[in-house]
Amino acid sequence: MVLKYYYDLLSQPSRAVYIFLKMNKIPFEPAVVNLGGGEHLTEEFREKHSKFQKVPFIHHDDFRLTESVAIVRYLAREYHVKEHWYPQEIRAQARVDEYLEWNHLNVRAGCARYFFDKLMGPMMTGKQPSDEQVKKNQKAMEKTLTDFERIFLSSEAPFITGTEISFADLQAACEIEQPRLAGYEPRDHFSKIKTWLENVKSECQPYYDEAHKPLEAWLKKIQKKAAKL
Numbered sequence: 001m002v003l004k005y006y007y008d009l010l011s012q013p014s015r016a017v018y019i020f021l022k023m024n025k026i027p028f029e030p031a032v033v034n035l036g037g038g039e040h041l042t043e044e045f046r047e048k049h050s051k052f053q054k055v056p057f058i059h060h061d062d063f064r065l066t067e068s069v070a071i072v073r074y075l076a077r078e079y080h081v082k083e084h085w086y087p088q089e090i091r092a093q094a095r096v097d098e099y100l101e102w103n104h105l106n107v108r109a110g111c112a113r114y115f116f117d118k119l120m121g122p123m124m125t126g127k128q129p130s131d132e133q134v135k136k137n138q139k140a141m142e143k144t145l146t147d148f149e150r151i152f153l154s155s156e157a158p159f160i161t162g163t164e165i166s167f168a169d170l171q172a173a174c175e176i177e178q179p180r181l182a183g184y185e186p187r188d189h190f191s192k193i194k195t196w197l198e199n200v201k202s203e204c205q206p207y208y209d210e211a212h213k214p215l216e217a218w219l220k221k222i223q224k225k226a227a228k229l
């Protein structure tokens with residue numbers, strides 16, 4: 001069976017699933033979807049590829065699946081995946097799920113809103129957000145990052161659910177890297193997040209850096225442009 005993975009590495013959940021696939025040596029055919037080019041917004045794309053018109057998604061022969069968390073749960077059942085990435089043991093699995101459920105409306109919502117309103121929105125519309133809006137979004141993001149540190153990084157364990165890395169760490173790390181593009185480096189404000197990100201990054205080399213290459217390139221471009229002003 002052929003597994004085709006559709007993604008854009010500038011998308012946080014796309015990077016998380018990409019690193020998961022690579023770390024678990026799951027063979028896949030890569031299919032890059034250029035979100036910036038808008039190729040996902042056509043009716044044809046919706047019918048042929050993804051009903052939500054978002055990335056990531058997979059085609060496993062004739063089976064199509066969207067949503068990063070659903071994709072990883074499916075892959076963990078279909079392929080040989082090391083237990084710690086997405087455990088089969090009920091309670092260990094529930095611990096990973098606990099973070100994954102919390103992630104959407106907290107870390108993802110906070111970091112993505114800040115990134116979108118400050119960078120993506122203005123790029124798409126040419127309209128800058130007010131200082132008040134930026135401050136409000138920053139405050140909401142910092143609240144969620146404070147909660148993340150307090151609730152999920154409270155022990156001396158290197159990863160969210162303990163001594164071994166899981167998909168929860170990938171999902172969180174890829175979201176927390178995103179606001180850097182809009183000028184906010186979480187590592188400068190949250191020391192536990194900084195240490196934990198180093199753990200995730202070093203555990204997932206060379207794929208963590210490979211997945212974040214387009215983000216780093218974009219960041220350099222933004223910084224170069226800002227230096228010229």
Ligand SMILES: N[C@@H](CCC(=O)N[C@@H](CS)C(=O)NCC(=O)O)C(=O)O
Nearest residue numbers: 011012013053054055056067068069
């Ligand atoms: N909950 C989804 C989120 C998918 C999502 O929002 N993807 C964004 C990129 S991060 C996207 O494709 N956006 C394109 C659009 O909205 O036009 C998941 O975890 O897979």
